[in-house]
Amino acid sequence: MNLEIILFIVLALVAVVSSVAMITRPHPVISAVFLILNFFALSGLYLLLNAQFIAVVQVIVYAGAIMVLFLFVLMLLNTNKEDNIFKQNKALKIFAIAIAVLIFAQVAFLIFFSSPSDALNSQVAESVQSGTIQQIGTKLYTDYILPFEAAGFLLLAATIGALVLSKKKFE
């Protein structure tokens, strides 16, 4: 066994165990901490696929920023113990299971029966290279320059919107 397979098995185990732990903990803050662990394991898996940029985004944005927002919301709402919605509403549980099965079936179909990456298979070397930061930088600042500038205006609108919606002055 080479290093990659060992790392894959370790990271995949961490990811699965932490996500199961996340949905079974009664205390939401502990769930959130398990989610961070899950994000780190996923980030390692992305690195194994040579998708460095996604790995970095996973750590900086998801494990960093998004988790901060999750924890802020938990503290704003002050939920000590979750009220188990599945206990109150049995039909919801069946619905949740149905959706989970559906998504699992879809992923299984993607992996085993369809060949979504036919176009990529013919250029494996290129597709492996395309995850690197250099590749993404080149594409983002040449071909995709317009969506990039649009993202700037999106973030500006979000900044102003956040201020207007939460500052006392705007009441």
Next chain:
Amino acid sequence: MPQSNTEYLQILPFILMGSGIVISVIIEMFYKKSEPVLGWFSVLLFITVGFVSLASINDSAVLFNNMIEVGGKPAIFNFIFTFGAAVMILSSMNYISKYGIYFGEFFIIVQSSVLGMMIMAGAKDLFMIFMGLELMSICFYVLAGLNRKKIQANEASMKYFLLGAFATGFIVYGIALMYGSSGTTSLPYIFENFSSLISNVLFVTGLGLFLIGFSFKIAAFPFHMWVPDVYQGSATTITGLMSTGGKTAAFSVLIIMLSAVFANNAANTFEPYFAGISVLSMLFGSIVAIAQDNLKRMLAYSSIAHAGYMVIGLAAGNQDSVAGIIFYLAAYTFMNLGAFGVLSIIEGKDDTLLDINSYAGLNSKSPILAAFMALFMFALAGIPPMAGFFGKYYVFIAAIKSDLTWLAIIGVLSSVISVYFYLRVVVYMYFKESTVNFSIEKNNTGLLAVVISGILILVFGIIPDTLLNVIISVLNF
């Protein structure tokens, strides 16, 4: 990177809009009483961008490595967005202080949302569609909840945000599947290989999810749950923008995505879906609107019905029907904005004077407002000389050409039902004695907005064929 430096000139409407937003933020930062300045600056900006877009209607070009299209069809959409937004800003200038949201930020966020709509209408790449959609939607979520003291506004913002985010989830998932099956996000490339992609299960699933997501945004029947509460809870003029600009932008994306289906002359794969949602939206919207006494809520249900009429055009799926939809959208934008403009003038503090009883005897209080309200109601109902009639007429004719006569018949039936609740307002205004005592505040800019919408409706109604021919000439499939 653009291929040549002339592309910077061609993309001028977007550059103008972007720098307008930047200048507005600077004005807002350094100028104490920025609200009137920003209001008039926005109107000027919108009109300039609208005319610059229209000027390039005949030289359509795809710029920045197949990212965005300018001129042609996007030019017409840009005209609808910018002039609609200018009318909306005019009605808002006095209204927002009455409603309690007298901030300069209001204008900046409206400008940003219009930039988002323009990006959506010109998109030639799935990334651009998504960026424009998010820019527009986030601005709308903020606008809906701008008055934090009003509990209904908070409810509206929350509902709009949760359901809008849900719809965006569908759209992103659809984009992911389309990207996975085609290997690209560039629409010209996808359209080139469309005949082979349409047999790919993954691609069709992705396109289906994409269409479902946009059915949320146009407020068609099974995905309409958010509409009445959001439209009623938000400020009246903001509702006007959401129900016109937002709907038009979503339709522009649907037309872009489906133009490949139409052009390929493939059996319209999604025809049953569109026929189904259009029948349900038309009947549901028209029938439920009958029971509404609150005019904002009534217009919300009528907007669901109008989405249904427009979707008939998507089900028919030929060039005439697309041209009909665009004409209908232009007419609908101004008649709805006019109706919401009248509502915003009459509305009192704290969401009062919105029910139909307040409109009893309006003719004796303000003959001008009553006349224009009657005009907008006739136009929305689709009474012949108005623009609204020709919108419906073109769409129904196109449906009959595509052997969808039954759909056109249901459309006509539902229009007949809808005449009841539109004319009810007119009857109240002219033939009932006033029971509620109130005086209409002087609101010159609001009246100007109403007059402009009225004139545009009449112009669209007088020369519909000329306009339709212009629209057909720029449709390139």
Next chain:
Amino acid sequence: MIEQYIPIFLVIATAAVFGAAVVFSSKLFGPQRPNDIKISPYESGKKPVGNTSERISVKYYLVAMLFIIFDIEVIYVYPWAVEFKSLYAQYGIFAFTPMLIFLIVLELGFVYVYMKGGLKWD
């Protein structure tokens, strides 16, 4: 290609081992004679009141939102910085202008928040 990450994994492993060692060695080697006062949350004598998860002010929401927005900005700057040399060699000044526009738009938002007192605690 995974071999190039070995140094990073080594650093992570060292950090984890060091952290665990610090926590557990004091338990392992230190003397432990606990009593009620010693294990109370505040040894100074103050009795704990209420729950650990107090409900916090909504003012923190703005801080969190601004953090996320500027965090995402960093994500956009990062690949540009990595790739700037080759972009500059190819496009000259046009490698610089898009990021300049992006940063002007974004920093305008930052200045706006500052001017409006968004960073003040009122």
